[in-house]
Amino acid sequence: MSQISFKIITPERTLFSEMVDQITLQTTEGEITVLPGHIPIISTMSPGELRFVQGNEEIPMVVLGGFVEITKTSVIVLADAAEKVEEILEERAIEAKKQAEELRQSKIADREDFAALSAKIEKELARLKVAQKYKKRKRPRL
Amino acid sequence: MSQSREIKRRIKSINNTKKITKAMEMVSAAKMRRSVDKVLISREYSNIAWEIVQSIASTDIKYKHPLLRQVKEVKNVAVLAISSNRGLCGGFNSNLGKKLLSACQELDQQKINFECLSFGKKVAHTIRKNNFDIVADFDKPDLLQNITTISPITHLLLNGFIEKKYQKVLLVYTDFVSSLKQEPTVKQLLPLKPAPDDQLGQVQKVGEKDKEKNKQSTKDILEYKFEPSPQAVLDEILPRILEIQIYQAVLESDASEHSARMIAMKNAFSAATDMIDSLTLAYNQARQAAITQEIAEIVAGAAAI
Numbered sequence: 418m419s420q421i422s423f424k425i426i427t428p429e430r431t432l433f434s435e436m437v438d439q440i441t442l443q444t445t446e447g448e449i450t451v452l453p454g455h456i457p458i459i460s461t462m463s464p465g466e467l468r469f470v471q472g473n474e475e476i477p478m479v480v481l482g483g484f485v486e487i488t489k490t491s492v493i494v495l496a497d498a499a500e501k502v503e504e505i506l507e508e509r510a511i512e513a514k515k516q517a518e519e520l521r522q523s524k525i526a527d528r529e530d531f532a533a534l535s536a537k538i539e540k541e542l543a544r545l546k547v548a549q550k551y552k553k554r555k556r557p558r559l
Numbered sequence: 560m561s562q563s564r565e566i567k568r569r570i571k572s573i574n575n576t577k578k579i580t581k582a583m584e585m586v587s588a589a590k591m592r593r594s595v596d597k598v599l600i601s602r603e604y605s606n607i608a609w610e611i612v613q614s615i616a617s618t619d620i621k622y623k624h625p626l627l628r629q630v631k632e633v634k635n636v637a638v639l640a641i642s643s644n645r646g647l648c649g650g651f652n653s654n655l656g657k658k659l660l661s662a663c664q665e666l667d668q669q670k671i672n673f674e675c676l677s678f679g680k681k682v683a684h685t686i687r688k689n690n691f692d693i694v695a696d697f698d699k700p701d702l703l704q705n706i707t708t709i710s711p712i713t714h715l716l717l718n719g720f721i722e723k724k725y726q727k728v729l730l731v732y733t734d735f736v737s738s739l740k741q742e743p744t745v746k747q748l749l750p751l752k753p754a755p756d757d758q759l760g761q762v763q764k765v766g767e768k769d770k771e772k773n774k775q776s777t778k779d780i781l782e783y784k785f786e787p788s789p790q791a792v793l794d795e796i797l798p799r800i801l802e803i804q805i806y807q808a809v810l811e812s813d814a815s816e817h818s819a820r821m822i823a824m825k826n827a828f829s830a831a832t833d834m835i836d837s838l839t840l841a842y843n844q845a846r847q848a849a850i851t852q853e854i855a856e857i858v859a860g861a862a863a864i
Contacts, residue, residue, distance in 0.1 A: 428601045428803075446786045459615065460786040461795055484796050486611050495608055 464543035514541035577831035584824035591817035605807035616751035622789040642682035649823035658743035733815040741815035
């Protein structure tokens with residue numbers, strides 16, 4: 418079975434770089450699934466869950482904004498931030514979201530600050546959602 | 560005896576220098592570690608982002624983003640030079656200055672106007688000394704916290720290009736190769752698609768060039784689709800990727816600065832150690848000579864009686 422090379426890169430690190438079978442990701446237009454031989458696309462990504470299949474495993478990750486370049490043989494995600502699901506500390510995510518929301522209420526911020534805050538809240542929400550989704554399910558060991 | 564006192568004084572002062580250089584070496588070693596980590600971590604991101612932009616630029620897209628504008632004739636060039644604020648880092652700033660001068664002279668010979676922007680005190684000084692046009696001098700913080708620090712620079716450069724004030728934007732910075740080697744480089748930031756005969760600012764290592772060629776040949780056939788629309792995607796990612804390139808250049812420069820300073824201080828420290836050794840030898844010789852002479856005088860005096 419043909420595979421596709423898949424990379425997630427953030428400014429802080431290269432989170433993942435291996436051959437995989439298929440990738441499902443959230444673009445701003447909606448969820449798409451990429452198989453080998455996909456037509457080349459460049460798209461922006463919305464914060465949310467990203468899953469890829471490698472062998473018999475489906476592995477979830479969280480990607481917080483950025484963009485993706487898809488060619489026939491490779492998928493490169495340049496994310497603002499990305500995490501493996503097991504790395505998400507749920508308490509911290511809740512805390513961060515609460516803080517951001519408080520900030521939004523307390524400050525009569527200018528437009529730019531407001532946009533930044535909203536983006537932050539959206540990101541924390543995405544992080545939380547994915548974390549909670551996979552919390553109960555037992556994940557196969559890598 | 561007066562000579563040996565003189566030598567002793569010098570040994571003392573060199574000892575102080577030695578202590579200072581040692582301390583500075585340790586400080587810059589710590590700073591170096593931090594900035595090298597930073598630069599290596601973000602290098603892959605910025606390289607890949609740059610590749611993507613290059614391949615976008617080399618495909619034909621119906622929507623003409625102002626940043627993808629083709630340039631026919633270059634009249635005005637903006638040169639952003641990045642250096643350190645402080646000296647005492649070996650040839651770091653002077654090498655960068657030389658690179659900047661040679662790039663500017665080349666532009667001058669082609670009768671192209673250029674305007675300089677500086678980030679870092681040292682290079683601002685070089686630019687002023689050479690009477691180049693300086694349009695903006697940005698204050699460089701000692702520790703670069705995040706990317707927002709450089710957004711005014713990006714804003715100025717990109718807007719200049721979009722408003723057709725500049726036809727070309729060059730970055731002059733020191734590329735961090737290893738802690739022993741830093742290379743001043745000129746990189747063409749804009750226009751994204753370099754003209755084939757344009758040699759200035761093409762920095763690619765030989766090995767990478769071949770790789771690039773292979774990649775190019777496969778990518779040339781590709782027609783990217785943009786989702787949701789070319790405009791939306793390009794509007795969002797182009798300025799961001801360009802900003803990341805500038806940010807990366809600043810990080811490279813920072814890492815280079817601290818490594819250069821550490822090496823310079825290390826050299827100064829070992830030079831001081833050598834000097835103390837030879838001065839101590841000279842001091843002992845002078846002392847011995849004085850003693851011998853004194854004995855000779857006493858013996859001569861005794862013989863006279």
